[in-house]
Amino acid sequence: MKTPTTESQESGVESHLTENSEIRNPKSQMLIALAGNPNAGKTTLFNALTGLKQKVANYPGVTVERKEGFWKAGENAARLIDLPGLYSLDVTSMDEQIAHDVLTGKIGNLPKPDAVIAVVDATNLERNLYLVTQILEFKIPVVVALTMVDLAEKQSLEIDTAKLSELLQIPVIAVKAGQKHGIEELAEKTFEAAQSDKIPHLPWLTEAEFLESDEDIHLSLSDDAAANRKIFARYNFISDVYQESVNALETTERGVSEKIDSVLTHKFFGLVILVAVLLLVFQTIFSWAELPMNLLESGFGALGELAKAVLPEGILADLVIDGIIAGVGGILVFLPQILLLFLFISILEDTGYMSRAAFLLDKLMSKVGLHGKAFLPLMSSFACAIPGIMAARTIENPRDRLATIMIAPFMSCSARLPVYTLMIATFFAGQTVFGFISVGAVLMLAMYALGIFTAVIAAFVLKRTLLKSPPPPFVMELPPYRLPNLRTVFQNMFTRAWLFVKRAGTVILTISIILWALAYFPRTNTEMFVPPDANASAEEIQKAKEDFQQSEQLRNSYAGKLGHLIEPVITPLGFDWKIGIALISSFAAREVLVSTLSIIYNVGKDANEESETLTQAIRDEKRDDGTPVWTPLTALTLMVFFVLAMQCMSTIAIVRRETNSWAWTLFMVGYMTALAYFAAFVTYQVGRMLGF
Amino acid sequence: MILTNLPIGETAKVVSVKGNNAVTKRLMEMGVVPGVAVKVVKTAPFGDPIEIRLRGYSLAMRKSEAEAIEVSE
Ligand SMILES: Nc1nc2c(ncn2[C@@H]2O[C@H](COP(=O)(O)OP(=O)(O)O)[C@@H](O)[C@H]2O)c(=O)[nH]1
Numbered sequence: 001m002k003t004p005t006t007e008s009q010e011s012g013v014e015s016h017l018t019e020n021s022e023i024r025n026p027k028s029q030m031l032i033a034l035a036g037n038p039n040a041g042k043t044t045l046f047n048a049l050t051g052l053k054q055k056v057a058n059y060p061g062v063t064v065e066r067k068e069g070f071w072k073a074g075e076n077a078a079r080l081i082d083l084p085g086l087y088s089l090d091v092t093s094m095d096e097q098i099a100h101d102v103l104t105g106k107i108g109n110l111p112k113p114d115a116v117i118a119v120v121d122a123t124n125l126e127r128n129l130y131l132v133t134q135i136l137e138f139k140i141p142v143v144v145a146l147t148m149v150d151l152a153e154k155q156s157l158e159i160d161t162a163k164l165s166e167l168l169q170i171p172v173i174a175v176k177a178g179q180k181h182g183i184e185e186l187a188e189k190t191f192e193a194a195q196s197d198k199i200p201h202l203p204w205l206t207e208a209e210f211l212e213s214d215e216d217i218h219l220s221l222s223d224d225a226a227a228n229r230k231i232f233a234r235y236n237f238i239s240d241v242y243q244e245s246v247n248a249l250e251t252t253e254r255g256v257s258e259k260i261d262s263v264l265t266h267k268f269f270g271l272v273i274l275v276a277v278l279l280l281v282f283q284t285i286f287s288w289a290e291l292p293m294n295l296l297e298s299g300f301g302a303l304g305e306l307a308k309a310v311l312p313e314g315i316l317a318d319l320v321i322d323g324i325i326a327g328v329g330g331i332l333v334f335l336p337q338i339l340l341l342f343l344f345i346s347i348l349e350d351t352g353y354m355s356r357a358a359f360l361l362d363k364l365m366s367k368v369g370l371h372g373k374a375f376l377p378l379m380s381s382f383a384c385a386i387p388g389i390m391a392a393r394t395i396e397n398p399r400d401r402l403a404t405i406m407i408a409p410f411m412s413c414s415a416r417l418p419v420y421t422l423m424i425a426t427f428f429a430g431q432t433v434f435g436f437i438s439v440g441a442v443l444m445l446a447m448y449a450l451g452i453f454t455a456v457i458a459a460f461v462l463k464r465t466l467l468k469s470p471p472p473p474f475v476m477e478l479p480p481y482r483l484p485n486l487r488t489v490f491q492n493m494f495t496r497a498w499l500f501v502k503r504a505g506t507v508i509l510t511i512s513i514i515l516w517a518l519a520y521f522p523r524t525n526t527e528m529f530v531p532p533d534a535n536a537s538a539e540e541i542q543k544a545k546e547d548f549q550q551s552e553q554l555r556n557s558y559a560g561k562l563g564h565l566i567e568p569v570i571t572p573l574g575f576d577w578k579i580g581i582a583l584i585s586s587f588a589a590r591e592v593l594v595s596t597l598s599i600i601y602n603v604g605k606d607a608n609e610e611s612e613t614l615t616q617a618i619r620d621e622k623r624d625d626g627t628p629v630w631t632p633l634t635a636l637t638l639m640v641f642f643v644l645a646m647q648c649m650s651t652i653a654i655v656r657r658e659t660n661s662w663a664w665t666l667f668m669v670g671y672m673t674a675l676a677y678f679a680a681f682v683t684y685q686v687g688r689m690l691g692f
Numbered sequence: 693m694i695l696t697n698l699p700i701g702e703t704a705k706v707v708s709v710k711g712n713n714a715v716t717k718r719l720m721e722m723g724v725v726p727g728v729a730v731k732v733v734k735t736a737p738f739g740d741p742i743e744i745r746l747r748g749y750s751l752a753m754r755k756s757e758a759e760a761i762e763v764s765e
Contacts, residue, residue, distance in 0.1 A: 088721040092714060126747040127723045228712065231720040239727070257750075267737045359752045363738035366754070473715045474741055475722060475757060478750040 030078035030194055031111055032071065033102055035135060036119030037128050038085030039352075039479045041147035041177060043488050045119055046082045048177040056495045060108060064098045065495075073187035078194070081110070087127070087477075089134040090227070093396050103138050115141040115194035117186070122152035122159055122174075123480070125246060126238050132168070133234040136202055141193035144172040145186055156249035163245040169200035204237035205230075257352075257480040265356055274360050277353070278379050281344045289383070292336035300329030318520060319513070327512025327588075332501070334386055334650060339497050341380050341387035345394070346492040348376075350484035354394065355476055362474060368456050369463030371395050371474070374404040378455070381411035382448075385651045389658055390500065399469045403462050405658060406668055409651055410455035412448045412643060415590040419642050420447055422594055422609035423635040426618050443639070451643050454675065500654065511649040515588050518559040524552050551602045559584055573641065573677070574634040574684045576623065587647050633687040640683045645676035695730070695761040696742070703731040704763035711760045723747045724761060 034049075036042040046054070050069030059066045067082035083102060084095035091097045098107075105112030116135050120128040135142050144164075152159060165172040171189040175182035264270055304321045311317035348354040354373070362372030373395045381388030388408045395401040412420075424440040431439040463469075536544070554560055555578075563580035570580055578600050586593040594609045601617040608614075621629040646652065646669045656665040698704050706728050709716050723746055724730065733743040733750065741754045 088718075090717065090721065092718070124747070124749045127749060130721065130723065228709075228717065228720055231717070232725050235720075235723060235725045235728075261750075265734065265736065265743070271737055355752070359736050359741060359743070360738075362754070363736060363740045470714070473718045473753075473757060475715065475718045475751065475753045477722070478743060478752050480749075 030076075030115075030191075031081065031113045032078045032190060032194065033081050033083055033113040033116045034119060035083045035099065035103075035116055035131065036085060037087055037121060037124070037131060038477070039482075040085070040119045040121040040124075040128060042082065042085060042119045043491075044177040044485065045117075045145060045147065045175065046080065047487065047491075048175075048180060048183060050080055056499075058499070059098050064094055066098075071187075073184070073191070076187065076191040078114075078191070081113070087131065089131065089138075094398060095396070103135065103140060113140060115143060115190055117190055118142050118144050120144050120146050120172075122146050122148045123155060123157065125157075125159070126235070126242050129168075129238045129241065130234060132170075133202075133204060133237065136170070136200060137205070139199050141196065141198070142170050143186065143190045143193050144168065144170060145182075146172055146174045147177065149174045150176065155255070158247040158249065160245045160247075164241065167241045167244060204233040255480070260481050261356070261478075264353070265359060270356075270360055274357055277348075277357070278376070281341070281376075281379065284340055284344065289336040289340055293333050296333050296335070297329065300325055300332070303329075315520075319516065322520070323513045323516035324509070327509050327516070328505075334384060335497060335501070337384050338387045338390070338500055339493055341383070341391060342493040342496045343489065345376065345391055346489040347484050349394070350482065350489060352479040352481045355478050358476065359478060366474075368459045370404060370459055371397065371400045374400065377404050377408055378411060381408040381413060384413050384415070385409040385411065385648065386500070386654050389651065389654050390496065392658070397469075399463075399467045402659060402664065403459055403467045405655060406462055406467075406664075407455040407458045409646060409648070409668075409672065410451045410458065410644065412451045413590075413648075415648065416447075416642055418591040418594050418609040419586075420444055420639055422597075422614070422618075423639050425610055426615040426630070427632040427635045429615075443636070447639055447643050450640065450679075454644060454679075458671075458675075508650055508653050511653075512588060515559075515585060518562065519554055519557045519585065521558060522556070524549075524556045547599075547602050550599050554581060554596075554599050572684065573637055573680045574631075575638070576629050578621075579629075579638070583641075583647075588649055590642060590647050593642075631692065633684060633692040636687070637680045637684040641676045641680040643676070644672060644679055646672035693763055693765050695732070695744070695758045695763050696755050698732050698763055700732050700734060703729055704765070705729055707762045707764050709760055710762060715757045716760050719753070719757070719760065722751055724751075730761075730763065 034042055034046055046067065046069060049071045053071075054067060054069035057066050057068075058064065064084055069080045069082070071078050071080040081102065083099045086093075086095050086099050089096060089100050089103070091100050101107050102110060103113065103116070118132045118135055120132065132142060132144060146159070146161060146164075149159070159174075161172045161174055171193065173182050173186045173189060175186055177183070264273060304325045307321050307325060308317065311320060345354070348357070354376070357375065358372030360372070361375045365372050365374050374392070376394070377388045377391040379388075380391055385408050388411070389405050392401050392404045392408070395404060420443070424443055428439045428443060433439060433442060559581050560577075562584050563577040566580045566584070567575075567577040570576075570583070575583070578597075581600060582593045582596040585596045594614075597618065598614050601614070601621060603611075603613045603617050618630050619628070623629055652665060652669060655668055656662060659665060693704070695704075695706075706724060706726055708726055709720055709724060728746055730744050730746040733745050735742045736752075739755075741752050742758060743750055743752050744758075745751070
């Protein structure tokens with residue numbers, strides 16, 4: 001019999017069951033949910049139970065990850081669904097909503113689970129049991145898997161599992177997922193529970209009712225509602241259970257986590273270390289990703305060459321090479337950055353450092369109305385907005401998360417650098433202020449500052465208007481420090497990267513084909529080429545002819561026509577229709593501006609942002625009346641426009657994916673472009689008035 | 693006494709959690725209910741949020757949120 005493996009999502013587990021002919025056995029239809037607090041050891045247990053037989057997808061309509069696996073234990077088998085890590089089942093966050101819906105059988109294609117395995121961290125018993133009491137209220141059979149028992153022993157916590165089980169009236173099994181210890185017993189009890197309909201008596205519910213009539217407690221809970229009384233009653237019950245089943249030996253020794261914390265959240269060193277960590281992350285996605293990115297780029301170049309050699313010349317070949325291969329390459333080139341960023345995020349989250357970073361920075365970030373956790377997504381966006389926006393997933397509050405996503409693309413990403421560099425190389429090279437500071441460096445810094453400044457303002461405004469909400473609770477656990485589990489880290493990294501390729505891929509491919517078609521049609525006949533110089537070599541003539549043909553093609557294409565069409569709009573910015581074409585094509589990705597200008601100015605598409613021929617061509621470009629098109633002011637205006645405008649289809653695709661809303665995506669494109677236009681307009685017009 | 697007035701390193705018992713909103717609910721769900729012992733561990737470098745310890749784990753919250761928590765002297 002073949003073992004089921006990770007597979008495409010829709011066909012997923014069900015079809016494997018069919019293949020396994022286990023469908024005939026009604027037991028295999030069983031659905032078991034795994035629930036627990038964040039960091040309780042759920043992933044580790046899930047991996048131990050399912051091995052590689054798992055798949056990851058999203059719940060319909062939201063970005064909450066849905067992890068499902070196939071659990072086989074002897075005679076028995078079940079679908080095992082991993083709920084998001086949560087503290088409570090009261091519906092206040094997206095994760096809690098999803099978990100609630102799964103447990104009540106409200107998720108479209110999922111039946112109500114037959115049993116729940118509650119993963120309970122032995123070192124943090126009381127708070128972990130809180131979730132258990134809530135799940136029990138759903139009248140679903142529950143089995144407790146007690147994790148971290150090794151750590152509990154080290155902390156001199158003696159837990160009487162038999163007593164615990166007796167008081168909770170449900171099975172409690174200590175597991176060591178790493179060593180597969182306790183797994184068999186867990187299976188036995190779980191499948192037994194799933195087939196029985198014995199529901200334990202829930203004493204705290206009667207207590208909650210009783211509390212309602214108790215004046216004293218009513219007073220101390222002041223104006224609280226019935227919900228709060230229930231919380232109180234659950235914890236009262238848990239405290240009793242804890243007293244009776246746990247013997248906490250006194251220890252005077254400070255915990256390891258506390259010792260680490262005294263450095264990592266130290267008033268001074270804490271901040272220094274945080275800056276160092278962030279710089280390392282930034283440096284990594286910025287520079288270490290460069291080599292694999294270049295490799296990917298040349299790989300796709302080679303693939304294009306190959307396609308050129310294999311396919312007969314014509315539209316099909318051009319579509320495949322310039323549309324599809326270039327388009328797909330354009331997405332995949334971001335993969336190294338995305339993988340590296342997610343590697344870091346996984347490590348930072350798994351070690352417990354991420355919450356400390358939020359703890360350190362919350363004061364700063366809350367000034368603009370954002371959560372402390374918004375720092376990392378924004379920081380990453382300096383390398384590339386795509387991983388940055390994906391990293392915003394760590395922010396639980398949907399409005400905070402949305403606000404973070406909306407401002408992330410203002411951070412000057414690496415794709416803007418070629419544009420800045422070209423403009424600086426063309427008009428400001430070698431100039432200095434005060435004799436020693438280069439104008440280029442000042443301008444570069446100013447562009448980064450402009451982006452940050454705009455982002456801060458935008459966040460401030462958004463949080464007070466469209467995304468207005470009472471400040472979400474910051475209340476957050478600072479989990480104990482742990483060594484990250486390599487398997488979990490890499491698993492996280494690859495799943496997220498794959499989701500990116502799958503989700504963003506289709507949109508990006510479509511847009512690249514459209515942009516390709518705009519520049520490709522209608523076809524231009526370029527018979528009127530006149531060799532520039534009679535004594536040029538055959539090779540030079542050939543190159544000049546190709547450059548000329550490319551340029552003519554682009555000028556007369558639909559993209560060229562669009563350039564003419566938008567000329568009246570961009571004239572107040574000092575741009576002509578040729579720059580218009582470049583603006584339109586740089587919608588694919590900002591750095592495309594450089595190659596488009598090279599084509600349109602007849603210097604061939606292979607020129608880069610530092611080549612002399614291109615900078616010279618830009619300086620030489622004249623309007624009909626003989627005045628130069630480009631002045632230093634035009635260059636500055638273009639840079640300002642690029643800082644603020646939303647010109648990256650990959651970002652648009654990922655924002656659509658992450659917000660699950662075209663409305664928000666279009667809003668973002670709209671307001672960023674409007675701001676860019678406004679800022680560029682002001683720059684150019686004020687510059688003119690000042691006589692530049 | 694309000695929790696924010698409790699000196700760093702001191703332990704006290706929670707008397708009540710005042711108010712009925714998302715913050716107080718989350719606080720209670722995290723185990724901050726009348727009767728539990730809490731210890732203030734530290735404040736973040738910029739003076740906010742604070743870290744407290746209860747039921748064997750660490751919880752961070754903004755000072756504005758901690759103001760809902762009344763503790764015994
Ligand atoms: N010492 C110890 N560590 C564990 C145990 N189970 C999980 N861990 C570690 O605890 C951390 C969190 O586990 P994980 O499964 O990712 O937790 P999740 O957030 O609930 O999915 C990881 O670093 C695990 O390696 C256990 O029984 N004992």
